[in-house]
Amino acid sequence: MVVTEKPIIEVKNLSFKYIDSQHLVLDNINLKIYEGETVLILGPSGCGKSTLALCLNGIIPHAIKGDMKGEVIIDGVNTKYCSLHELTQKVGIVFQDPETQFCTLYVEDEVAFGPENLCLSKEEIEKRINQSLKQVELLKHIKTRLDKLSGGEKQRLALAAILAMNPKIIIFDEPTSNLDPSGTNNVFSIIKKMSEDPTKTIVLIEHKIDDIIDIVNRVFIMNANGTIIDSGPPREIIERVSEKYKELGIWIPQVSELAIFLREHYDILRNETIPLTVEEAINFLDKLNIIEKLTRSQYMIKKIEKPSEVAISIKDLEFRYPDGTLALKRVNLEVLKGDFLAIVGGNGSGKTTLALCIIGAFPIPKGRVYINGKDITSMTRYEIAKEVGYVFQYPEHQFIEAKVFDEVAFSLKVRKVSLEEIEKRVTNILKLFSLDKYASSNPFILSQGEKRRLSVATMLIVEPNILILDEPTFGQDEQNSRYIMELLKKLNEKGKTIIMITHDMNLVAKYAKTVAVMSNGEIIFNGTVEELFERDDVMNEAKLFPPPLIRLSRILKHKYPNFINIKYPEAIIEMIINEENRFTTI
Amino acid sequence: MKKIGLPRYRTFEYLEADSFLHRLNPTLKFFITIIIILLGATILDPLPLLIFMFIGLIMIFIVGQIPVKVYLKVMSFFLFLSTMYFVFYSIIYSPEAPPAFQFGRIARETIIPHIEFRLGILRVTSEGMYFGSAVALRILNTLTWAMMFIFTTHPKLFIISLIQHMKLNYKVGFAIFAGYRFMPLLNSELESIRIAHAVRGYGEKTTLKGRFKEFMRYTIPLFASAIRKAQRTAIAMESKAFGAFPKRTYLTDVKLNKIDVVFTLLFLTIIIALYILMIKLGLIRSLIISF
Numbered sequence A: 001m002v003v004t005e006k007p008i009i010e011v012k013n014l015s016f017k018y019i020d021s022q023h024l025v026l027d028n029i030n031l032k033i034y035e036g037e038t039v040l041i042l043g044p045s046g047c048g049k050s051t052l053a054l055c056l057n058g059i060i061p062h063a064i065k066g067d068m069k070g071e072v073i074i075d076g077v078n079t080k081y082c083s084l085h086e087l088t089q090k091v092g093i094v095f096q097d098p099e100t101q102f103c104t105l106y107v108e109d110e111v112a113f114g115p116e117n118l119c120l121s122k123e124e125i126e127k128r129i130n131q132s133l134k135q136v137e138l139l140k141h142i143k144t145r146l147d148k149l150s151g152g153e154k155q156r157l158a159l160a161a162i163l164a165m166n167p168k169i170i171i172f173d174e175p176t177s178n179l180d181p182s183g184t185n186n187v188f189s190i191i192k193k194m195s196e197d198p199t200k201t202i203v204l205i206e207h208k209i210d211d212i213i214d215i216v217n218r219v220f221i222m223n224a225n226g227t228i229i230d231s232g233p234p235r236e237i238i239e240r241v242s243e244k245y246k247e248l249g250i251w252i253p254q255v256s257e258l259a260i261f262l263r264e265h266y267d268i269l270r271n272e273t274i275p276l277t278v279e280e281a282i283n284f285l286d287k288l289n290i291i292e293k294l295t296r297s298q299y300m301i302k303k304i305e306k307p308s309e310v311a312i313s314i315k316d317l318e319f320r321y322p323d324g325t326l327a328l329k330r331v332n333l334e335v336l337k338g339d340f341l342a343i344v345g346g347n348g349s350g351k352t353t354l355a356l357c358i359i360g361a362f363p364i365p366k367g368r369v370y371i372n373g374k375d376i377t378s379m380t381r382y383e384i385a386k387e388v389g390y391v392f393q394y395p396e397h398q399f400i401e402a403k404v405f406d407e408v409a410f411s412l413k414v415r416k417v418s419l420e421e422i423e424k425r426v427t428n429i430l431k432l433f434s435l436d437k438y439a440s441s442n443p444f445i446l447s448q449g450e451k452r453r454l455s456v457a458t459m460l461i462v463e464p465n466i467l468i469l470d471e472p473t474f475g476q477d478e479q480n481s482r483y484i485m486e487l488l489k490k491l492n493e494k495g496k497t498i499i500m501i502t503h504d505m506n507l508v509a510k511y512a513k514t515v516a517v518m519s520n521g522e523i524i525f526n527g528t529v530e531e532l533f534e535r536d537d538v539m540n541e542a543k544l545f546p547p548p549l550i551r552l553s554r555i556l557k558h559k560y561p562n563f564i565n566i567k568y569p570e571a572i573i574e575m576i577i578n579e580e581n582r583f584t585t586i
Numbered sequence B: 001m002k003k004i005g006l007p008r009y010r011t012f013e014y015l016e017a018d019s020f021l022h023r024l025n026p027t028l029k030f031f032i033t034i035i036i037i038l039l040g041a042t043i044l045d046p047l048p049l050l051i052f053m054f055i056g057l058i059m060i061f062i063v064g065q066i067p068v069k070v071y072l073k074v075m076s077f078f079l080f081l082s083t084m085y086f087v088f089y090s091i092i093y094s095p096e097a098p099p100a101f102q103f104g105r106i107a108r109e110t111i112i113p114h115i116e117f118r119l120g121i122l123r124v125t126s127e128g129m130y131f132g133s134a135v136a137l138r139i140l141n142t143l144t145w146a147m148m149f150i151f152t153t154h155p156k157l158f159i160i161s162l163i164q165h166m167k168l169n170y171k172v173g174f175a176i177f178a179g180y181r182f183m184p185l186l187n188s189e190l191e192s193i194r195i196a197h198a199v200r201g202y203g204e205k206t207t208l209k210g211r212f213k214e215f216m217r218y219t220i221p222l223f224a225s226a227i228r229k230a231q232r233t234a235i236a237m238e239s240k241a242f243g244a245f246p247k248r249t250y251l252t253d254v255k256l257n258k259i260d261v262v263f264t265l266l267f268l269t270i271i272i273a274l275y276i277l278m279i280k281l282g283l284i285r286s287l288i289i290s291f
Helices: A050-056 A083-086 A108-118 A122-135 A150-163 A181-195 A234-243 A256-263 A278-286 A351-358 A381-387 A406-416 A421-433 A448-460 A476-492 A505-511 A530-533 A538-539 A548-559 A568-586 B026-042 B045-063 B068-092 B125-153 B155-165 B169-200 B208-238 B258-280
Strands: A005-017 A027-033 A037-040 A066-074 A091-094 A170-172 A202-203 A219-221 A230-231 A310-320 A326-336 A340-344 A370-371 A389-390 A466-470 A497-501 A514-519 A522-527 B116-119 B122-125
Touching: A005 A150, A005 A202, A027 A170, A027 A202, A027 A230, A037 A234, A037 A530, A050 A066, A050 A091, A050 A170, A050 B045, A066 B155, A083 A122, A091 A150, A108 A530, A122 A150, A122 A181, A150 A181, A150 A448, A170 A406, A181 A202, A202 A448, A219 A234, A219 A530, A230 A234, A234 A256, A234 A466, A256 A326, A256 A522, A256 A548, A256 A568, A278 A548, A278 B026, A310 A351, A310 A497, A326 A351, A326 A522, A340 A351, A340 A476, A340 A505, A351 A370, A351 A389, A351 A466, A351 A497, A381 A389, A381 B169, A389 A448, A406 A421, A406 A448, A421 A448, A448 A466, A448 A476, A448 A568, A466 A476, A476 A497, A476 A505, A505 A530, A505 A548, A514 A530, A522 A530, B045 B068, B045 B125, B045 B258, B068 B122, B068 B125, B122 B125, B155 B169
Parallel strands: A037 A202, A037 A219, A091 A170, A170 A202, A340 A497, A340 A514, A389 A466, A466 A497
Antiparallel strands: A005 A027, A005 A066, A219 A230, A310 A326, A310 A370, A514 A522, B116 B122
């Protein structure tokens, strides 16, 4: 990284309000970013990070009107007095959704789109296509149709389309949040490569920063009011997040979280700097002599008592889409009552299709799917819904009523529950989900986190014993995710069976009891979380990656045979307390 | 975005191949298609329509090299539909009814001899069959030519050709194109909304009114997400300097070769000559645009 004196991005007292809105999205933002830097912007969901990105590339104020105050200086020019097409050649944005940022059908055309708009010659366009596709390693797909690309490839293509404009600054606005683990890895590796180029300045907006924080030079923290409240080198910022900005809902790397827990517990670590990567975490943990004692022989994992009853049983289920593609190949799965099952696997591996088959959303043959021993083909929609609640990935898809209260009451109304009973139950559940103040609001105006909570509430109102959730933490910040997951954990402890589809291996490690791994429409693994992390073959086939703490545990295992997995940051404290108690009781 | 639900059954779209029709300038091909479909719409006699359709089939299978299987896959539903039309008109025609109520009025005024026979309680007439087959063939002819165009024309090249040769504003062209791209996205979105509502006990209404009400419920989330998606696409396009200049360049230029023009003129001359000839020969008796 080469840092020059002159900032390439300078934002002075920037405030912005959308034309139809009452409140400021951005409030008095000041920042300087230097050429060649890689910076990260962190903040709770909906805090205005994306709006800031649009201010940097000139879409605001040129294409989106609103009330903009203050100045944005890009490479020496004020965005207000510079045409949009000049700005697009200085700043490019890779957006979150791989689908909606494309406007053509083929890889080549997509990359050509920008240069074509700039009226470049055919030869120049071809040259740029080749160069930028080479940089993102997609040259072999030059003639491929867009819908044949995987999610990770699509995001790399989006980057190539930006690179073809030759910008000095590239903004990534949550580029991996729609991707599966292998897609995420794929995109991160390209970003890492790009960050080594001293002529490119990278602005990264990302939630899950475990695998990217090591390339970041500086971090900016935004609060919910759209103000930048802090900035500095990643290590310092991560420390301050854990001290001062807990309520912002910012994810910090798991290894850092682990270290912070340990530091609170041990005085000898008080002056140690916190680690950001797995490698650094090893050195950090080496300072602690208790670590080597955390071995399997001394600390036994609590065995899950196996309840005998089966909640869901799937036998030889095959499913074909009408166009003939085999979506599920002879799937066999048993889910026990009280289980917390995670279904994992890449995009398109059949996870959602399988889950939808369980609730009878597709026509399937008799004798394939049983809920509590009953064949679902013999059950009505209401009977199934009484047993199984299903929370979709996009909460909006499920909303039927115009008011939050009616939305929750809907399932009770169709079941002809008395009005007083409905009133009582709905009020209770809205309180439980902290949605009571929105009872008469329209579901569509809620925030992402509130929408998700509402969709869970609508499913829980009829008290089903089984709850299926498709990506329950999709698009949620740290606080909302934790809220939902802790709620699921509580429900599970009360005896509900939870099935969750997810890409997030951290969630799997922390909350799931068992895991089913899907790949190409088949279940290639079904067992406990512990077992899965031992099975490299399965992880590789399904293109999954162990979460950072499992990677850390594995390295420690080389040092201390029998060392057990640290599944989530808080777990280490429990482990250590157990170990100390054992020591004092002897 | 993750696809939930059943993917669209996509058969009625561009098929990649390298034939004369594929290479023919899309705008000229569009003219040929429209002119033949319009001419066909004026005819209500089976034989001329059959001849037009036959030419269409030669174009599709021989000149365009489209597999018969693909054609039949799309046509199967319409073959059924036009058979229904044929049956319907064959039994509905009544020579005794006042002329305003006679679907086959035109046929009656022709030289078709009146023959009738009974199938149970139904009376089948020769005039009805004549008219019915004409209507059925008109549907099939229209579709055959439409398929000739759609199967052999890349949507992108068609739009570019309209921009380059018809002076279509490129912003309008890309708007059409964006709509085309959005269709499958919206389709899978609608499917997942339908499933999401069904899970909650919605979507089991059987009455027409109930179904309409349900459909209206789908539209709110569908529009909400369609608008959001369209906005995102617009922002992404403008971020790549879309609309910066009154003109833009294209990686792939659509060619307007001499041979294309010659072929189109020659082909249309033959078709129009054939049309006039058929009128002169008395094969086309009725020139009415109606169904």
